[in-house]
Amino acid sequence: MAYSDKVLDHYSNPRNVGSLDKNSSEVGTGLVGAPECGDVMKLQIKVNPQTNVIEDAKFKTFGCGSAIASSSLATEWVKGKTVDEALQIKNTEIVKELSLPPVKIHCSVLAEDAIRAAIHDWKKKQDVAKPATVAAQ
Amino acid sequence: MSTDVKTIPQAEHVAPDGVKLPVYMDNHATTPMDPRVLEEMLPYFMEKFGNAASRNHSFGWAGEEGVETARERVAKLVGATTKEIIFTSGATESDNLAIKGVAEMYKEKGNHIITAVTEHKAVLDTCKRLEKYGYRVTYLPVQKDGLVDLEDLKRAMDDKTILVTIMWANNEIGVLQPVAEIGKLCRERGIIFHTDATQAVGKIPVDVNKNNIDVMSISAHKMYGPKGVGALYVRRKNPRVQISAIIDGGGHERGMRSGTLNVPGIVGLGKACAIASEEMAKESCKLAGLRNRLRDKIMGGLDEVYINGSWEHRLPGNLNISFAYVEGESLLMGINDIAVSSGSACTSATLEPSYVLKALGTGDDLAHSSIRFGLGRFNTEAEVDYVADRVVETVSRLRELSPLYEMAKEGVDLKSVKWAAE
Numbered sequence: 103m104a105y106s107d108k109v110l111d112h113y114s115n116p117r118n119v120g121s122l123d124k125n126s127s128e129v130g131t132g133l134v135g136a137p138e139c140g141d142v143m144k145l146q147i148k149v150n151p152q153t154n155v156i157e158d159a160k161f162k163t164f165g166c167g168s169a170i171a172s173s174s175l176a177t178e179w180v181k182g183k184t185v186d187e188a189l190q191i192k193n194t195e196i197v198k199e200l201s202l203p204p205v206k207i208h209c210s211v212l213a214e215d216a217i218r219a220a221i222h223d224w225k226k227k228q229d230v231a232k233p234a235t236v237a238a239q
Numbered sequence: 240m241s242t243d244v245k246t247i248p249q250a251e252h253v254a255p256d257g258v259k260l261p262v263y264m265d266n267h268a269t270t271p272m273d274p275r276v277l278e279e280m281l282p283y284f285m286e287k288f289g290n291a292a293s294r295n296h297s298f299g300w301a302g303e304e305g306v307e308t309a310r311e312r313v314a315k316l317v318g319a320t321t322k323e324i325i326f327t328s329g330a331t332e333s334d335n336l337a338i339k340g341v342a343e344m345y346k347e348k349g350n351h352i353i354t355a356v357t358e359h360k361a362v363l364d365t366c367k368r369l370e371k372y373g374y375r376v377t378y379l380p381v382q383k384d385g386l387v388d389l390e391d392l393k394r395a396m397d398d399k400t401i402l403v404t405i406m407w408a409n410n411e412i413g414v415l416q417p418v419a420e421i422g423k424l425c426r427e428r429g430i431i432f433h434t435d436a437t438q439a440v441g442k443i444p445v446d447v448n449k450n451n452i453d454v455m456s457i458s459a460h461k462m463y464g465p466k467g468v469g470a471l472y473v474r475r476k477n478p479r480v481q482i483s484a485i486i487d488g489g490g491h492e493r494g495m496r497s498g499t500l501n502v503p504g505i506v507g508l509g510k511a512c513a514i515a516s517e518e519m520a521k522e523s524c525k526l527a528g529l530r531n532r533l534r535d536k537i538m539g540g541l542d543e544v545y546i547n548g549s550w551e552h553r554l555p556g557n558l559n560i561s562f563a564y565v566e567g568e569s570l571l572m573g574i575n576d577i578a579v580s581s582g583s584a585c586t587s588a589t590l591e592p593s594y595v596l597k598a599l600g601t602g603d604d605l606a607h608s609s610i611r612f613g614l615g616r617f618n619t620e621a622e623v624d625y626v627a628d629r630v631v632e633t634v635s636r637l638r639e640l641s642p643l644y645e646m647a648k649e650g651v652d653l654k655s656v657k658w659a660a661e
């Protein structure tokens with residue numbers, strides 16, 4: 103299998119590897135995929151409660167080079183975006199940026215899922231913390 | 240409690256002295272030719288180009304002489320007589336000829352064939368085709384160590400069983416089946432025993448009489464000979480085995496395999512066998528030493544690695560090992576200057592891990608993260624050390640990246656996690 107230069111770059115120098123405190127109310131955690139399927143991604147975001155801007159993002163991925171690259175790229179893209187902007191990220195953009203071949207499209211889908219799952223987790227925490235404001239949005 | 244992992248960027252790989260990159264460690268897939276084999280073959284392309292079946296001139300005689308010398312050398316390596324060796328295009332053809340040939344020849348006697356789930360596709364798919372033609376096939380399971388249970392085999396045998404086909408050495412996990420015992424059980428019941436010995440011949444002592452073999456497949460390119468040539472051993476007495484041809488034509492090879500003989504290839508196979516007869520004992524010690532060194536270095540540098548298949552009953556050059564919490568393709572990507580095989584066929588969204596590892600009861604996750612190292616005649620200690628270092632470094636790096644490794648270290652039971660994709 104031939105990999106694009108961008109996949110190779112993310113594989114060799116993954117960005118934002120690590121973990122955030124999953125118990126913090128400012129942190130949302132997405133864990134998607136399954137070991138039997140060969141891919142598991144954990145993507146975490148830290149959101150500024152005043153501005154809803156994603157100030158930090160970290161990932162860890164078990165999966166092929168394309169899965170590692172997709173999630174590494176996802177952390178780069180969500181950083182600095184508001185939560186709503188981050189929800190607009192489409193897997194097809196990841197496919198394009200990394201030149202993923204058709205057999206690797208599922209890696210980009212998983213990365214999109216991971217972003218959504220992390221945001222969903224964060225929103226759930228906000229519902230508990232301050233139900234009125236979130237409901238009003 | 241945020242943690243920031245400074246993953247060490249993957250280093251540029253510099254080959255240590257005496258190691259040429261990429262390192263070839265996939266000798267179960269194929270072996271490089273031994274230069275002595277090539278040398279022996281060369282005259283048979285140009286000067287001695289004759290058709291071995293031409294009886295009327297010296298060109299033909301030269302070809303025939305090359306072929307008959309090769310036949311003696313092959314026969315000697317496996318303890319057979321020359322009349323029992325049929326040349327073919329390789330082990331795939333030999334397996335087809337053995338199984339289809341016996342099935343057709345003995346169809347009046349019965350229609351039942353026994354094989355095992357860990358066989359090579361050349362055997363399994365041949366058996367599947369015969370099922371379409373009305374044959375009944377039993378696919379024996381294997382035990383956790385990869386070995387067939389002889390009690391299972393006995394229970395599967397009935398008065399319609401005409402053939403048992405079980406490989407000598409497995410091409411993925413290198414596990415050696417108890418062929419002598421299997422052959423004995425077959426002999427007692429008048430059942431023909433075929434073994435695919437592609438990975439065994441030239442690597443470990445093979446004697447068709449001591450091991451009660453009736454029919455046996457051999458391939459040249461797994462033993463430092465050329466590709467596209469092999470042989471089938473067919474027993475001529477005690478008992479005499481007959482097989483129907485599957486390729487019809489000029490009646491070459493005692494009518495069992497028509498087609499003008501691949502003289503240079505056959506000469507190469509013969510030379511490869513002659514070298515193995517001389518050097519196998521020493522070589523297998525060397526290979527086992529290198530293989531054990533590789534295992535010790537990898538297992539010394541990493542936790543949670545698992546060897547697949549019996550360690551005791553194994554080819555000297557084989558190491559098949561799974562690395563928990565890392566995915567196979569990313570692992571291969573990290574060691575892309577080393578040529579090995581993986582138990583994962585990760586080319587689509589639906590991954591299909593090795594059916595051999597699954598048959599041992601290995602979980603899909605461990606099957607996906609397995610690597611087969613196949614050591615061969617030309618591997619060196621420096622290469623083994625380089626490969627071990629690279630594997631340890633890459634697995635460590637990928638585990639830092641792995642959420643599964645992190646969870647396992649936190650004491651999470653991964654089996655109890657409800658995975659989103661399930």
Ligand SMILES: Cc1ncc(COP(=O)(O)O)c(C=O)c1O
Nearest residue numbers: 329330331359361410435437458
């Ligand atoms: C056990 C076994 N049987 C059969 C074959 C097929 O051999 P050949 O490539 O000579 O057709 C191979 C090699 O891939 C093998 O390992």
